[in-house]
Amino acid sequence: MIDKKLKNILIIASALVLAGFFPGYFYYTSHINNRTVTVKGLAEKDVKANLAFWKIKFKTTGNDLFAAQNKLESDLDLIKKFLTDQGFKETEISIERINTNDLMTDPYRSTQPIDSRYILDQTITVRTENVDLVESALSKISTLVAKGVIFDNQSYISPVSYLFTGLNEIKPEMLEQATQNAKIAAKQFAESSNSKVGNIKTANQGVFSVLPREQIPGTNESEQINKTIRVVSTVVYYLE
Numbered sequence: 664m665i666d667k668k669l670k671n672i673l674i675i676a677s678a679l680v681l682a683g684f685f686p687g688y689f690y691y692t693s694h695i696n697n698r699t700v701t702v703k704g705l706a707e708k709d710v711k712a713n714l715a716f717w718k719i720k721f722k723t724t725g726n727d728l729f730a731a732q733n734k735l736e737s738d739l740d741l742i743k744k745f746l747t748d749q750g751f752k753e754t755e756i757s758i759e760r761i762n763t764n765d766l767m768t769d770p771y772r773s774t775q776p777i778d779s780r781y782i783l784d785q786t787i788t789v790r791t792e793n794v795d796l797v798e799s800a801l802s803k804i805s806t807l808v809a810k811g812v813i814f815d816n817q818s819y820i821s822p823v824s825y826l827f828t829g830l831n832e833i834k835p836e837m838l839e840q841a842t843q844n845a846k847i848a849a850k851q852f853a854e855s856s857n858s859k860v861g862n863i864k865t866a867n868q869g870v871f872s873v874l875p876r877e878q879i880p881g882t883n884e885s886e887q888i889n890k891t892i893r894v895v896s897t898v899v900y901y902l903e
Contacts, residue, residue: 698901699864699899700900701899702846702900703848703897703898704840704841704844704845704898705841705893706837706841706896707891707893708833708837709876709889709890709891709892710829710891711794711827711888712826712827712887712888712890713826713827714794714825714827714828715789715793715794715826716788716823717788717791717800717801718786718823719786719787720784720786721735721739721742721787722735722784722814724781724782724783725780725781726778732761735785738813739758739787742812743787745804746800749796750793750796751791755790756787756788757787758787759785759786761783761784761785762783763781765780766779767780794825801822801823824886825885825888825890826885827892837892837894841869841896842898845897846860860900861901862901863898864901865899866896866897866898867897869894872894875887875889876889
């Protein structure tokens with residue numbers, strides 16, 4: 664009878680031990696497998712813009728509307744000839760409508776006599792993949808000023824927007840580089856903690872940024888032909 668009771672006690676005790684062992688074992692192994700390190704990998708690539716938008720806004724003033732319009736049309740012909748002489752194709756040149764401002768219709772106009780009643784302006788937009796040609800033509804546009812063409816101030820401050828449209832082509836290469844750099848950082852961390860880098864748990868490719876290659880204060884990225892593409896990937900690795 665005693666042996667039977669002892670046997671039952673041993674069975675119950677063993678069951679309790681096993682009941683406590685397996686949850687504890689799985690808790691332990693699950694935490695071991697969840698040892699991770701989060702690292703960031705940077706990738707940068709210098710590129711050159713492959714598309715340019717050049718807005719050329721010019722204007723004229725006068726008290727005679729028809730005379731002012733004739734002057735604007737004459738200036739338009741001068742600008743178009745200048746652009747084609749520089750090597751731009753007619754298909755790359757688009758002309759917007761004329762804007763007319765009659766100062767006499769302004770209810771808030773000054774009571775002082777008006778020297779020029781009408782202000783007319785027009786914009787020519789050049790859209791081209793020949794970005795180097797734009798740079799060359801910009802340096803020669805003063806020849807039109809010498810012929811009496813009056814440009815809007817914006818045509819001198821930031822007249823051209825340079826774009827890079829090949830981002831999708833370089834994304835795979837840059838993401839691979841960013842991931843490699845992230846793994847190098849993970850290995851350095853693992854060595855300091857006597858661990859090894861395992862498989863990737865999660866990865867976030869990050870946002871691609873287009874930056875001016877020359878970080879000049881007050882300069883926008885779109886104003887520079889040469890740019891730097893940057894991406895920072897966040898990768899979580901298992902540690903073994």
